[in-house]
Amino acid sequence: xxxxxxxxxxxxxxxxxxxxxxxxxxxxxxxxxxxxxxxxxxxxxxxxxxxxxxxxxxxxxxxxxxxxxxxxxxxxxxxxxxxxxxxxxxxxxxxxxxxxxxxxxxxxxxxxxxxxxxxxxxxxxxxxxxxxxxxxxxxxxxxxxxxxxxxxxxxxxxxxxxxxxxxxxxxxxxxxxxxxxxxxxxxxxxxxxxxxxxxxxxxxxxxxxxxxxxxxxxxxxxxxxxxxxxxxxxxxxxxxxxxxxxxxxxxxxxxxxxxxxxxxxxxxxxxxxxxxxxxxxxxxxxxxxxxxxxxxxxxxxxxxxxxxxxxxxxxxxxxxxxxxxxxxxxxxxxxxxxxxxxxxxxxxxxxxxxxxxxxxxxxxxxxxxxxxxxxxxxxxxxxxxxxxxxxxxxxxxxxxxxxxxxxxxxxxxxxxxxxxxxxxxxxxxxxxxxxxxxxxxxxxxxxxxxxxxxxxxxxxxxxxxxxxxxxxxxxxxxxxxxxxxxxxxxxxxxxxxxxxxxxxxxxxxxxxxxxxxxxxxxxxx
Amino acid sequence: xxxxxxxxxxxxxxxxxxxxxxxxxxxxxxxxxxxx
Numbered sequence: 001x002x003x004x005x006x007x008x009x010x011x012x013x014x015x016x017x018x019x020x021x022x023x024x025x026x027x028x029x030x031x032x033x034x035x036x037x038x039x040x041x042x043x044x045x046x047x048x049x050x051x052x053x054x055x056x057x058x059x060x061x062x063x064x065x066x067x068x069x070x071x072x073x074x075x076x077x078x079x080x081x082x083x084x085x086x087x088x089x090x091x092x093x094x095x096x097x098x099x100x101x102x103x104x105x106x107x108x109x110x111x112x113x114x115x116x117x118x119x120x121x122x123x124x125x126x127x128x129x130x131x132x133x134x135x136x137x138x139x140x141x142x143x144x145x146x147x148x149x150x151x152x153x154x155x156x157x158x159x160x161x162x163x164x165x166x167x168x169x170x171x172x173x174x175x176x177x178x179x180x181x182x183x184x185x186x187x188x189x190x191x192x193x194x195x196x197x198x199x200x201x202x203x204x205x206x207x208x209x210x211x212x213x214x215x216x217x218x219x220x221x222x223x224x225x226x227x228x229x230x231x232x233x234x235x236x237x238x239x240x241x242x243x244x245x246x247x248x249x250x251x252x253x254x255x256x257x258x259x260x261x262x263x264x265x266x267x268x269x270x271x272x273x274x275x276x277x278x279x280x281x282x283x284x285x286x287x288x289x290x291x292x293x294x295x296x297x298x299x300x301x302x303x304x305x306x307x308x309x310x311x312x313x314x315x316x317x318x319x320x321x322x323x324x325x326x327x328x329x330x331x332x333x334x335x336x337x338x339x340x341x342x343x344x345x346x347x348x349x350x351x352x353x354x355x356x357x358x359x360x361x362x363x364x365x366x367x368x369x370x371x372x373x374x375x376x377x378x379x380x381x382x383x384x385x386x387x388x389x390x391x392x393x394x395x396x397x398x399x400x401x402x403x404x405x406x407x408x409x410x411x412x413x414x415x416x417x418x419x420x421x422x423x424x425x426x427x428x429x430x431x432x433x434x435x436x437x438x439x440x441x442x443x444x445x446x447x448x449x450x451x452x453x454x455x456x457x458x459x460x461x462x463x464x465x466x467x468x469x470x471x472x473x474x475x476x477x478x479x480x481x482x483x484x485x486x487x488x489x490x491x492x493x494x495x496x497x498x499x500x501x502x503x504x505x506x507x508x509x510x511x512x513x514x515x516x517x518x519x520x521x522x523x524x525x
Numbered sequence: 526x527x528x529x530x531x532x533x534x535x536x537x538x539x540x541x542x543x544x545x546x547x548x549x550x551x552x553x554x555x556x557x558x559x560x561x
Contacts (some may be wrong), residue, residue, distance in 0.1 A: 072531070075539035082546045087553070091530020222526030237533035278561045291546040300540075 002339075006152060008345045012188075013350070014167060014312040017183050021171025024178035034176030035366055036105035036272045041181060047286035048188035049181040052271045052355035054085060054261065054291065055191070057144040058414055060298045060352055065325035066318040067302035068332075069227055071235035073249055078295040085261040086287045087186030094271040094280045096433045098488060099525045107383070109265035109363075110371040112272070113425070116432045116521055117443040118513070120375050125444075127371025129424050129451055130265055131364055135394065137417035139401035140362040145353035146402065151345055161402055168354055168396040172361045173388050177273065180358040186388070192290055194348035195297040197341060200300045204334065206308065215307045222306075222316050222445035247488035260422035260492055264430050266363040292364050298329065305332040312336075360399070362525040365391030416458060416465060423495035427503045435507075436518050440505030450499030454491040463487035465513035 027293035032038050041049075043051060056347055097112065106112035110126030142164060149160035173180040206212035213236060220234030239246040261267065274498050277434020302317070305328055309320040312335070320335075333345050369387035428446045431438040459464045459472060460480040466472040466487075479487050531537040 073539065074550075075536070075543055078543045079539060079546055082543065087546070087550055092552070210530040217527075217530060217532055234533075236531045236536050238535040255545075272532050276561045278559060281557035281560060282554055284550050284557075288547050288550030288554075292543060296543050497533060 002301065003153065006343055006346065008057055008372065009347065010149075010153065011419035013347050016186060016440050017167070017354070020186050020451055021084070021179045024171065024175030024180075025183045028174075028176050028178050033178060034099075034384045034387065035370070036077065036269065038179050039102065039273060041155040041273040041279070043274065043282035044286055045181050045185040046274050046279060047283035048192075048290060049132060049184035049355070049359075050267055050283065050343065051287050051290035051294070052184040052188035052191060052351070053266075053270075053359040054081075054356075055139050055294045055352055056356035056414070057148075057349050057353040059295060060349065061144075061326055061329050063066040063295070064298035064302035065321070065328040068305050068321075068328035069224075069238065069325050070232050070239070070245065072299065072303045073238045073294065074247075078292065078299060080259070081154075081261065081295055082288050082291050084259055085267075086284060086291055089267070089317050090271075090284045093268070093433060094283075095277050097268060097271040097525050098274060098277070099523075100521055103520055103523050103525075106272065107266065108366045108370055109268045109425070110367065112268075113428060113432060113443070113447075114371075114375075115430075117438070117440045118517060119440045119444060121444060122428075122447065124372045125447060125451075126265075126425065127367040127375070129420065131372065131394070133361055133417050133420045134364050134367075134403055135397045136405075137414055138357060138364070138394065139405060140414055141353050141357045141360065142398050142402045143212050143328055145350060145357065148346065148349055148353070155357045156404065161399055164354075164357075165395050165399045168357050169392065172187050172358050172365070173391050176384070176387075177269075177362055177462075180362045181270075181273065182359060184272060184355040187355040188290060190344075190351045191348045191355075194341075194344050195293050196509040198301055198345065198492065199293070199297040199493065201337065201341075202304055202308075206304060212307060214302050215311075216304060219306060219310060219316070222310070224316065224318060231427075242293060242485070244484070244488055247485045251488065251490040251493050259496075260418040260426075261300040263299050263422045263425035264418070265367070265425070266359040268429070269363065269366075301332070302435045303327055305306050305329070305336075308332065308336050325451075335392070357398075359395050361391050364394035367390075368393060388400055392466055395400075410521070417460060419491040419495070420451060420454050422492050422500055426450070428499035431503050431507070437507055437512065438503065438523065439507045439510045439513060441510040441522055442503045444506075445506040446503030449502045450495050454495035456492055457491040462489070 023429060028034055063074060099110050100116065106115050106117035110123045113126055114123030142161065145164045146157060146160040149155050149164065150157045171183055203212055204207055217236045223232060223234055231239040231245035233239060240250060259402065305317045307313045309317050313320060318325060321331045341515055365387045368390035370383050374383065375384050389406045424447050424474065427450060428443045432443065459469060460466055461478065463479060466479055526534065527541065528537040531540060
């Protein structure tokens with residue numbers, strides 16, 4: 001790869017991103033502009049921003065590599081991502097969130113829940129969960145982007161980290177959510193084009209759809225012993241029912257990430273940035289196509305890379321990638337694709353990281369600025385200033401974490417954040433939108449119990465995180481519950497139902513909200 | 526039954542379901558393009 005060409009391509013890309021950020025800054029003057037883009041966003045920008053935020057580099061490289069190791073069973077995640085993350089999210093959650101958010105003049109996701117239930121506690125508790133939980137997730141994404149700059153441009157890792165953080169921080173601090181969404185739309189377009197080319201050329205290179213799958217099926221006996229021992233049976237067959245890998249696939253990937261997406265504050269807030277349901281209807285089309293191409297493409301290509309490596313080098317993908325699943329997709333692209341595409345794909349990965357990162361910084365900034373600081377101080381009018389400070393603090397924390405945390409902890413960042421967010425917000429958000437009988441006490445009990453149960457489960461029961469964090473070992477000498485399947489069951493499967501039951505039970509036992517307030521919330525919903 | 530070179534019904538149904546759900550969303554978007 002030619003470093004000068006790559007340097008120029010990356011520079012041009014940064015200039016385009018900078019221009020989008022500049023346009024956003026020029027169009028931002030009020031707090032409503034800064035936090036919900038004046039509620040007037042174009043459906044293309046909204047849907048691509050939603051999709052590009054949703055799909056981080058980990059979804060392409062991480063899960064794509066996982067498909068390379070374990071096979072196509074992971075495609076159920078694509079199905080759920082589109083069904084839940086787009087269709088149900090936009091049509092059922094999005095429309096109600098948009099209208100109710102407008103009725104309540106809410107600018108952030110915690111503020112939306114707080115005004116729905118007339119509780120300041122919900123706003124600062126929700127803001128605190130976001131601000132405490134998200135830095136880990138943000139640092140994972142930041143590391144991914146910095147590693148990209150480090151390996152492709154031969155930059156020092158610390159320098160790469162700082163360059164990435166400053167560029168993203170600049171357009172988020174200046175342009176607010178418009179800065180985030182305009183750059184997301186640009187980055188989403190690059191990601192979409194890059195992945196379409198990758199899918200078509202992979203199938204073309206392997207002789208067509210059926211031929212490529214047939215070749216992969218016939219390679220089942222080359223599956224490594226490490227994958228077979230946890231229950232994987234082949235790249236085109238599901239793992240053995242009830243095996244550790246089956247549980248990981250079923251609970252973490254499919255339910256954890258697939259359903260967890262509904263309660264992501266950085267995604268839910270996007271519903272409040274559009275004018276009417278018409279934009280959301282159009283967004284379903286654009287968003288579904290985007291998520292389909294990005295995730296389905298990455299997983300299919302990840303799995304099929306085995307065929308390519310076997311035909312060319314006599315190796316399976318994980319061997320060709322030197323044992324590191326995260327390298328399967330990059331190694332495949334470097335070996336199998338034309339050189340000009342490697343440049344485009346580099347931008348695809350950079351775009352995926354930057355679009356996710358910018359949304360994380362923005363939502364953390366609004367969480368600490370508007371949700372925590374302003375709610376506790378009971379002052380308003382300086383939202384944009386305080387949020388800008390919040391964003392800068394979020395960026396600094398993410399850089400520090402990215403610099404000091406060991407790889408074993410960082411690898412769990414995404415799942416950890418998705419789990420805690422879903423457990424804290426999902427049941428209360430759902431009840432708030434669909435059940436008028438939900439009370440303030442019920443909502444508080446549901447949020448707190450969801451957060452506490454998910455954190456305890458992550459620390460003491462869920463094997464992946466509990467072993468990486470080490471607290472369970474130092475207190476109990478090992479996992480709190482050792483019997484299968486519990487160590488492999490994602491916290492979301494335990495904490496969300498528990499939080500839902502608690503929300504409903506406490507709501508049934510406590511004083512109902514006033515009719516006037518409900519009328520205001522549900523007006524036009 | 527093998528479909529598109531994939532023998533396991535759970536895997537080929539996942540493969541096809543992804544396409545079908547996308548088509549459904551595209552159809553929904555087109556039908557409701559101008560509906561508010």
